Amino acid sequence: MVGLRAEGGMKKGDSIMSYEPAGDRYESMIYRRVGRSGLKLPAVSLGLWHNFGAVDDTDNARKMIHRAFDLGITHFDLANNYGPPPGSAEETFGRFLARDFATHRDEMIISSKAGWDMWPGPYGNWGSRKYLLASLDQSLGRMGLDYVDIFYHHRPDPDTPLEETMGALDSIVRQGKALYAGISAYPPEETRRAAAELRRLGTPCLIHQPRYSLFDREPEDGLLDVLAEEGIGCIVFSPLAQGLLTDRYLQGIPEDSRAAKPHGFLDRAAVTEGRLAIIRRLGELAGNRGQSLAQMAVAWVLRHSIMTSALIGASRAAHIEDGVSALGNLDFDDGELEAIDRALG
Ligand SMILES: NC(=O)c1ccc[n+]([C@@H]2O[C@H](COP(=O)([O-])OP(=O)(O)OC[C@H]3O[C@@H](n4cnc5c(N)ncnc54)[C@H](OP(=O)(O)O)[C@@H]3O)[C@@H](O)[C@H]2O)c1
Numbered sequence: 001m002v003g004l005r006a007e008g009g010m011k012k013g014d015s016i017m018s019y020e021p022a023g024d025r026y027e028s029m030i031y032r033r034v035g036r037s038g039l040k041l042p043a044v045s046l047g048l049w050h051n052f053g054a055v056d057d058t059d060n061a062r063k064m065i066h067r068a069f070d071l072g073i074t075h076f077d078l079a080n081n082y083g084p085p086p087g088s089a090e091e092t093f094g095r096f097l098a099r100d101f102a103t104h105r106d107e108m109i110i111s112s113k114a115g116w117d118m119w120p121g122p123y124g125n126w127g128s129r130k131y132l133l134a135s136l137d138q139s140l141g142r143m144g145l146d147y148v149d150i151f152y153h154h155r156p157d158p159d160t161p162l163e164e165t166m167g168a169l170d171s172i173v174r175q176g177k178a179l180y181a182g183i184s185a186y187p188p189e190e191t192r193r194a195a196a197e198l199r200r201l202g203t204p205c206l207i208h209q210p211r212y213s214l215f216d217r218e219p220e221d222g223l224l225d226v227l228a229e230e231g232i233g234c235i236v237f238s239p240l241a242q243g244l245l246t247d248r249y250l251q252g253i254p255e256d257s258r259a260a261k262p263h264g265f266l267d268r269a270a271v272t273e274g275r276l277a278i279i280r281r282l283g284e285l286a287g288n289r290g291q292s293l294a295q296m297a298v299a300w301v302l303r304h305s306i307m308t309s310a311l312i313g314a315s316r317a318a319h320i321e322d323g324v325s326a327l328g329n330l331d332f333d334d335g336e337l338e339a340i341d342r343a344l345g
Contacts, residue, residue, distance in 0.1 A: 011095060015059045019100040022070035029072025030327050032308045034207050034233030039180065041109060041309045043302055043330075044323050045075035045235060050258055050265070051315045054088035058095075060316065065096050067317035069104075071324045077209075077235075077311055078143070079113040079154060080135045084263050086118055090142035098144055108149070112139040113184060113209075115154025127157030127165040136177055151178035152209060153194075155185045162193055170201040180206035184237075188222035195230045205232050207308065212236035212301055214245055214282065214344060215275075224304060233308040236301050240312060242266040244275065245297040247283065256315070281343040285336065289329055294319070298326035300340065 031040040046068045052061045065076070082089035090112065101108065114135035118124045123131050136151055151172055153165050169181035181203050183194050195205040208227055212219045219236070227234050240246055242265065243258050249271045258264035259271055279293065286296035298310045312323040332340075 011058075015062070017059075019062075019066050021066075021104065025070050025072050027072075028327075029074075029324070031074075034308050035227070035306075036231030037180070037204070037206050037233065039109070039206065039233075041075045041233070041235065042073050043309055043327055044073060044298065044320075045077060045309045045311045046073050046320060047077040047237060047311045047313050048089045048093060049079070049082050050313055052089040052092050053083035053085065053263075054092070055084055055263065056092075058092060061092055062096055062100070064314055064317050064320060065093070066100065068320050069101075069108075071320065073320070073324070074107055075109040075111070075235075075309065077111045077237075078139070079116070079152075080118050080139050081116050087138070087142055090139055094143035094145070110143070110145065110148050111150035111152060111182070112136065112143075112148045113152035113154040114139075115152075115157070115184070127153055127160040127168075129164050129168040129171070132165065132168040133172065136172055140177065147176055148178050150180045150182050150206060152182040152184045152207075153186075156183075156187070156190050162190070163197055166194055166197040166201065170198065170203040173203045182207040182209060184209035185211070188226045191223065191226050191232070192230065195226075195232060205230070207233040207235055209235050209237055209311070211238050213239050213241045214297055214300055214340070215241040224306060228306045234304075234306055235309040235311050236307065237311045238313070239301045239310040240294055240297050242270075242313070244270065244279065245282070246294040247292065249276065250279065250283075258315075278344060282340065285339055285343060289336065291326065291329055292322055294322050295326035295329075298323050299330045300332070302326075302330055303332055303337075 030043040032043055033040050078090050078093060080087065114132050115127060118135060153169060157165060172178045173181055181198060183205060186194055191208060198205045210219045210223055248257055253259050253268060253271055258266040259268050283293040286293045289296060301307060301310050314320045
């Protein structure tokens with residue numbers, strides 16, 4: 001067992017089904033280089049923000065991880081607060097690691113983050129050195145890992161000096177508890193400053209994780225240019241706008257959907273008639289490309305040459321298959337891109 005310190009990996013109620021990874025798992029996935037680093041990530045990665053918590057169906061969660069790995073998805077993205085309750089997605093994932101991936105740790109890129117509210121008091125949130133070092137130790141404990149591959153500061157902290165937060169990331173890498181450092185949700189100027197500070201410390205900023213989709217194009221206003229100039233990779237979260245950029249909500253709000261769940265971060269109010277009209281128009285354009293809307297939405301974020309990976313979420317294995325199938329058609333001509341812009345209004 002390399003780099004894994006969990007034992008057993010089973011909890012009462014877990015299925016006894018065993019798992020053997022598919023032999024052809026590296027045959028069709030595309031792997032893209034992360035900025036100017038030596039690391040590559042799959043063009044589609046899987047995030048465990050929703051549907052992997054203690055409230056969720058563990059067998060389904062485990063099937064999704066298996067399906068992802070079988071399709072060549074080597075990168076799994078977590079954070080201290082994913083659940084609910086916070087921390088439980090890391091615990092669930094740690095059990096799967098121990099049971100199914102003990103001999104595959106070196107084939108996986110596992111990330112975690114800290115930056116949002118995690119424990120009570122002044123040291124369980126934001127960007128102090130105290131919080132980041134303690135939080136990563138807790139994450140490693142929950143996942144049964146000696147190290148994560150990438151550790152992110154989850155969001156900028158307006159009150160902690162950037163030098164302290166970046167110093168904490170540098171220490172974490174030097175301690176061997178993360179192999180690479182990343183930042184998430186940092187605006188362009190803070191990204192430049194963070195990258196400069198990390199460079200000064202000798203730990204390059206590997207990757208940035210911004211929100212980007214057909215419905216949220218903010219990174220086009222400067223961030224993508226900064227990442228290209230700095231040689232930082234880019235993995236975008238919520239490329240499907242949490243499920244809106246799919247056929248999920250075309251016939252109403254399904255009971256098992258994120259918008260319907262009390263702990264889901266997608267507000268019911270986001271499913272408006274106006275949005276649905278746009279989603280239908282986009283769906284037609286996707287159909288012209290021989291893709292589902294979800295596939296076109298994934299392909300669309302990957303059209304930038306600096307884009308490393310589309311970080312999708314899923315509530316069933318079929319969602320992961322759909323996302324990975326996007327890689328069958330990543331090309332857009334100018335006419336298609338203009339039609340998409342017109343459909344967005
Ligand atoms: N850095 C940050 O601050 C931050 C913030 C948010 C997320 N993230 C990361 O990004 C990951 C992905 O975020 P996300 O879950 O919002 O991504 P997303 O891919 O935009 O949304 C995923 C949801 O879309 C629906 N879906 C996915 N594929 C589908 C398909 N083919 N057809 C129909 N519906 C489909 C599912 O909704 P249902 O569950 O309703 O079925 C799924 O849970 C997270 O897990 C996390 O790792 C990071």
